[in-house]
Amino acid sequence: MMFKQFILALCLSAMASLGQAQTPLKIITTDQPGGGMDALIRPVAEKLGTALGRPVIVENKPGAQGRLGGQAVVNSAPDGNTVLITVQAGIVINPHVYTWPYNSLTDLVPVTELGRGSLVLLVPSSLKVNTMKELTQWITAQPKGSASYATYSPGTISHFGGLLLAQDLGVDMMAVHYKASGDQVKDLVSGIVNMGWGPAAGSVAQLVKAGRLKALAYMGPKRIPAFPDVPTIREAGHPIVETDGWIGIFAPKGTPPDVVDKLQQEFAKVLSSADTRNMYQNFGFEPGGSTAVEFGKLVKSDSQKFADYIKKINYKVE
Numbered sequence: 674m675m676f677k678q679f680i681l682a683l684c685l686s687a688m689a690s691l692g693q694a695q696t697p698l699k700i701i702t703t704d705q706p707g708g709g710m711d712a713l714i715r716p717v718a719e720k721l722g723t724a725l726g727r728p729v730i731v732e733n734k735p736g737a738q739g740r741l742g743g744q745a746v747v748n749s750a751p752d753g754n755t756v757l758i759t760v761q762a763g764i765v766i767n768p769h770v771y772t773w774p775y776n777s778l779t780d781l782v783p784v785t786e787l788g789r790g791s792l793v794l795l796v797p798s799s800l801k802v803n804t805m806k807e808l809t810q811w812i813t814a815q816p817k818g819s820a821s822y823a824t825y826s827p828g829t830i831s832h833f834g835g836l837l838l839a840q841d842l843g844v845d846m847m848a849v850h851y852k853a854s855g856d857q858v859k860d861l862v863s864g865i866v867n868m869g870w871g872p873a874a875g876s877v878a879q880l881v882k883a884g885r886l887k888a889l890a891y892m893g894p895k896r897i898p899a900f901p902d903v904p905t906i907r908e909a910g911h912p913i914v915e916t917d918g919w920i921g922i923f924a925p926k927g928t929p930p931d932v933v934d935k936l937q938q939e940f941a942k943v944l945s946s947a948d949t950r951n952m953y954q955n956f957g958f959e960p961g962g963s964t965a966v967e968f969g970k971l972v973k974s975d976s977q978k979f980a981d982y983i984k985k986i987n988y989k990v991e
Contacts, residue, residue, distance in 0.1 A: 696754055697728040703742035703759040705735045705855040708825075709872025710920055713787065713958060714758055720943045736852045738771055738826050739763025743923075747775045751927035753936060758787055761918045762829040765976040769983050770828045778976060781923040783969040785937045786961025788944065788953055789919045791893030792831055792870040793877065793900065794838075795886045799864045805890050805909035808868065809842060818845040823857035823869030826850055830918045831857075831870035834892055836986070837914040861886060873899045874956040893917050897957030919961070919975075921968065930965075937965050 700718055704710035714731055722729035734742035739759050749755035764777045775781075794805070802808045812820045824832040827850050839846040849866050851857040858876055861869050862885050870892060871877045878899055880886040890906045891897055894915060906914045922940060924933055941962030943949060953960045963971075982988075 695727050697730045698722075698725065698753075699749075699755045700729060700731045701734055701742045701745050701755065701757050702731060703735055703739045703757075703763055704733060705852070706733050707876055708735075708855045709874045709877060709956075710758070710760060712872075712875030713920070713953065713956070716952065717787070717940070717943050717949065720946065720949065721939060724939060724943060738767040738828060740767075740771075740774060743777065743781065744774055746923065746925055747780045749925045751925040751929070753924065753928055753932035755925065756784060756936065757781065757923040758920060759923070760829065760920055761975065762826070764921060764923070764972060766830075766833075766979045766983075767826075767828040769976075769980045770988065778973065780926045782926060782928050782933055783965055783972050784922040784924050784933055785940050785965060785968050786963050786971075787920040787922055787940075788958045788961040789917060790873075790953075790956070790958035791891065791917050792834060793873045793881075793888045793903065793957075794834070794868060794890045794892065794906070795858075795861055795871050795877065795881070795888055796868045797861055797864040798885055798887060800867060800887075802889070803887065805904070805906075805911070808889055812842060812844055812846065818847055820844070821847040821849050821866045821868075823849050823851060823861055823866040823871075825857055825871075826852065830892070830916050834870040834914060834916060836988075837916070838911060841911050841913045858886075872956070873897055874958065878956065891957060893957060898955045899957055919971070921972065933965050937962075 700714060702710060702714055718729045718731050734745055742757055742759060743763060746755055746757035768777045796802060802811050822835040824835060832848060835846055835848055857869050858871055860866050862880060881888045888900050888903045890909045891903055892906050894917060896905055944960040944962040950960050
């Protein structure tokens with residue numbers, strides 16, 4: 674009888690472990706399907722699913738400057754089965770500008786960086802400029818405030834890129850804000866907006882190679898393999914505009930430290946693989962994988978840095 678009970682206990686334990694192993698890991702991202710961040714996440718999610726032996730689901734929740742996706746994760750159970758992947762702005766910039774429904778520094782637990790990278794300054798093929806010098810001449814020749822630039826929502830580095838460029842040139846430019854990166858790319862291609870900052874991945878890279886968009890400068894500190902002939906914004910004569918950003922991975926508040934560490938280790942393994950590194954670096958994106966403690970320190974310091982900058986320029990919600 675005791676032997677039968679022992680076998681039954683083993684079976685129940687095995688079934689519980691199998692059920693747990695098959696619980697999906699849900700990755701909630703603040704980008705649209707097909708957007709630049711989405712293009713970076715999905716190959717990682719596929720590899721992560723293989724490594725973990727369980728489904729990994731990517732759920733897109735764009736909009737509201739990152740609040741929708743962040744709120745969904747904040748409201749999730751802190752069991753390691755739901756994480757947020759979002760751009761820097763949704764954690765350390767926008768909460769200083771907008772009324773935020775949660776505390777991004779305490780209601781979310783930093784896990785690791787997906788990676789670091791920046792954006793490309795894009796213009797439609799219909800705009801008759803091919804260099805930053807020509808674009809500068811074109812902007813300064815326009816009526817005050819009529820030159821427009823697209824951003825994937827206020828307060829992002831795509832927005833600050835435009836603000837900094839306008840400040841550097843001593844001109845007024847009109848910011849046209851979109852829900853996410855995919856929407857602004859469509860209007861850039863059609864020429865509805867004159868220029869915009871976009872990721873060097875996903876549809877942007879394809880549209881530049883197809884000649885439907887032109888890439889004039891890269892916002893980061895060094896040229897990228899995806900566009901080796903495109904100068905950095907510093908090389909183009911506008912060092913004040915140089916900005917580097919990150920995409921971060923976060924878990925809900927209350928997620929046990931050992932679960933956070935396990936998630937960090939699994940993401941880091943995938944991000945360190947040769948093919949993932951090559952793909953990311955080709956898009957001008959340096960793969961992450963830092964420890965949760967290291968990433969947490971970066972998040973806090975960046976939050977203070979942007980809070981100070983927003984106060985300095987007296988930035989107001991548009």
